[in-house]
Amino acid sequence: xxxxxxxxxxxxxxxxxxxxxxxxxxxxxxxxxxxxxxxxxxxxxxxxxxxxxxxxxxxxxxxxxxxxxxxxxxxxxxxxxxxxxxxxxxxxxxxxxxxxxxxxxxxxxxxxxxxxxxxxxxxxxxxxxxxxxxxxxxxxxxxxxxxxxxxxxxxxxxxxxxxxxxxxxxxxxxxxxxxxxxxxxxxxxxxxxxxxxxxxxxxxxxxxxxxxxxxxxxxxxxxxxxxxxxxxxxxxxxxxxxxxxxxxxxxxxxxxxxxxxxxxxxxxxxxxxxxxxxxxxxxxxxxxxxxxxxxxxxxxxxxxxxxxxxxxxxxxxxxxxxxxxxxxxxxxxxxxxxxxxxxxxxxxxxxxxxxxxxxxxxxxxxxxxxxxxxxxxxxxxxxxxxxxxxxxxxx
Numbered sequence: 131x132x133x134x135x136x137x138x139x140x141x142x143x144x145x146x147x148x149x150x151x152x153x154x155x156x157x158x159x160x161x162x163x164x165x166x167x168x169x170x171x172x173x174x175x176x177x178x179x180x181x182x183x184x185x186x187x188x189x190x191x192x193x194x195x196x197x198x199x200x201x202x203x204x205x206x207x208x209x210x211x212x213x214x215x216x217x218x219x220x221x222x223x224x225x226x227x228x229x230x231x232x233x234x235x236x237x238x239x240x241x242x243x244x245x246x247x248x249x250x251x252x253x254x255x256x257x258x259x260x261x262x263x264x265x266x267x268x269x270x271x272x273x274x275x276x277x278x279x280x281x282x283x284x285x286x287x288x289x290x291x292x293x294x295x296x297x298x299x300x301x302x303x304x305x306x307x308x309x310x311x312x313x314x315x316x317x318x319x320x321x322x323x324x325x326x327x328x329x330x331x332x333x334x335x336x337x338x339x340x341x342x343x344x345x346x347x348x349x350x351x352x353x354x355x356x357x358x359x360x361x362x363x364x365x366x367x368x369x370x371x372x373x374x375x376x377x378x379x380x381x382x383x384x385x386x387x388x389x390x391x392x393x394x395x396x397x398x399x400x401x402x403x404x405x406x407x408x409x410x411x412x413x414x415x416x417x418x419x420x421x422x423x424x425x426x427x428x429x430x431x432x433x434x435x436x437x438x439x440x441x442x443x444x445x446x447x448x449x450x451x452x453x454x455x456x457x458x459x460x461x462x463x464x465x466x467x468x469x470x471x472x473x474x475x476x477x478x479x480x481x482x483x484x485x486x487x488x489x490x491x492x493x494x495x496x497x498x499x500x501x502x503x504x505x506x507x508x509x510x511x512x513x514x515x516x517x518x519x520x521x522x523x524x525x
Contacts, residue, residue, distance in 0.1 A: 137335035138356030140415060141180070141328050145360035146282055147412035148233020148405050149226075149322045154364050157315050158371025163294060163302035166365060168316045170303055172323035173361035175508040179479060180357060182486045182505060183329040184349045185495040187336030194330065194478075195426035197485040212427045215481065220446065223327050223420040227450025230416055231255065234409025235454070240402030255451035258413040262443055282363040284400055289366040292373030299369070317515055323364060324512070326478040331419035334426070346495070413450070417443035476513040483509060 157165045190196055195215055202208035235250040308316055336349060390397045421442040424430070430438050483505045486497045497505065 137332055137339055138352035140335060141332055141353070142356035142360050143411045144325065144328055144331070144415040145323075145356065146363050146408055147230060147322075148236070148409045149229050149412075150360075150364055151367060151401075151405060151408060152233070153315075153318045153322045154367035155371040157319055158368040159374070160315065161307075161312055162372040163298050163369065164307045165312065165315060165319060166299070166302035166368060167304065167306045168308075168319040169323060169361065169364050169368065171306075171511070172320045173357060173364075175320070175512065176324045176357050176361075177354060178501075178504045178508050179324060179329055179482060180332055180353045181350060182482055182497070182501065183333045184336050184353055185346070185492065186482070186485055187333040188340060188345060188349060189492045189495045190337070193333040193337070193422075193426045194481045194485050195423060196429075197488060197491050198481070199427075199429065201488065201491070211481075214477065216424060216427045219327055219330060219423045219478075220420045220442065223416045224446050224449040224453070226325075226327065227413060227416045227446050228453035230409050230412040231258075231450045231454060232409070233405050234413060237402040237404065237406030237409060240398050240405065251451050251454040254410060254413060255447060257410055258417070258447055259444070261414055262417065262447070263440070280404070282359075282366070284404070285363060285366040285370050289369040289373075292370055294369050294373055313515070319364075320475065320512060320515060323361070324475055326475050327416060327419040327423075329478055329482060330423050330426075331415060334419075334422040338432075413447070416450075417446040420446045476509065479505075479509045479512060 154169075157168075186193060186197075195212060198208060198211050198215070202211060231251055231254050234254040235247070238250045238253070239247050332353065339345075340349060387397075421434075421439045424442040425432070425436075425439055428438075430436060433439065483497075483502075485491060486495075486505070487502065489496050
């Protein structure tokens with residue numbers, strides 16, 4: 131399976147990160163099954179946008195930044211647009227990296243206890259640094275992805291064991307329930323599913339994996355499978371949390387406590403291993419995506435060992451580690467990262483839809499009418515949610 135897998139496997143590894151676990155558990159604890167519709171909507175949006183990103187990767191190795199550099203004639207406007215993309219993804223990934231490392235730290239605390247917890251962020255950072263620097267992370271990624279899949283299977287089985295009410299399950303999936311009290315949670319669920327940096331990452335990885343039009347069907351199968359698996363996992367986590375009986379989630383022990391009636395004391399270690407694996411795997415992909423975006427923005431050589439490429443991912447990784455030196459609860463960092471992603475998504479979506487409609491760039495991969503309708507629908511929805519979240523925060 132790993133030998134024949136495409137870049138979607140890496141996207142799936144980033145998909146099932148600590149943000150997915152913590153955000154879906156919080157949504158399930160706070161709103162039971164009432165926000166399943168947000169995950170279903172997010173899965174559909176992810177399929178539309180990631181497929182579009184995949185076609186962009188097949189048509190042009192420069193991705194969205196390359197399209198901006200070649201299509202915008204006015205230097206000032208070109209610099210401004212590239213600056214928006216660069217700052218949004220690189221700075222956003224730095225915040226997201228703090229959440230990834232936090233997830234791994236929470237996992238380590240669950241396994242080994244809080245003694246020496248102040249060193250855990252640096253241990254995670256060193257592990258991620260080694261995997262990225264020496265270039266052997268592809269092999270080890272398979273180990274971490276396997277651990278994440280084990281955790282995913284665990285949540286799927288647990289969701290079944292909680293025996294959710296099928297009528298409530300159907301209602302939560304099909305009847306949207308959005309209000310001022312839960313809008314930030316909805317945005318967080320969108321942010322943890324439709325991850326903006328995954329769009330850039332998939333575009334870059336597709337361009338390296340496949341080079342011909344014959345790969346279109348393979349690419350679509352690759353991304354559909356990974357998104358559907360990730361979506362099923364997210365829903366299973368939310369259903370598990372809704373049936374766990376947990377009243378509040380503020381520490382990793384709170385997350386494990388609700389699972390103890392089903393798993394006993396093993397819940398603590400199972401969740402710890404899953405969070406650690408998810409955190410380290412995602413801690414690799416976020417800096418890598420930021421470096422890809424920077425390379426595309428500045429037109430650097432397509433060499434992962436280029437010093438400029440390495441400076442970017444080292445910077446993102448370092449900021450993620452240093453962010454944890456502030457006295458902010460790890461779960462809050464992860465949750466904030468998901469909200470930030472949900473707000474950033476409309477900006478990324480506009481650039482992606484714009485590029486996908488360029489005949490000179492996309493050629494035969496250019497959006498058709500149905501793809502444009504789906505893309506615009508997704509863009510309107512995520513933009514509306516983003517505006518609502520900003521209104522909720524500042525007004």
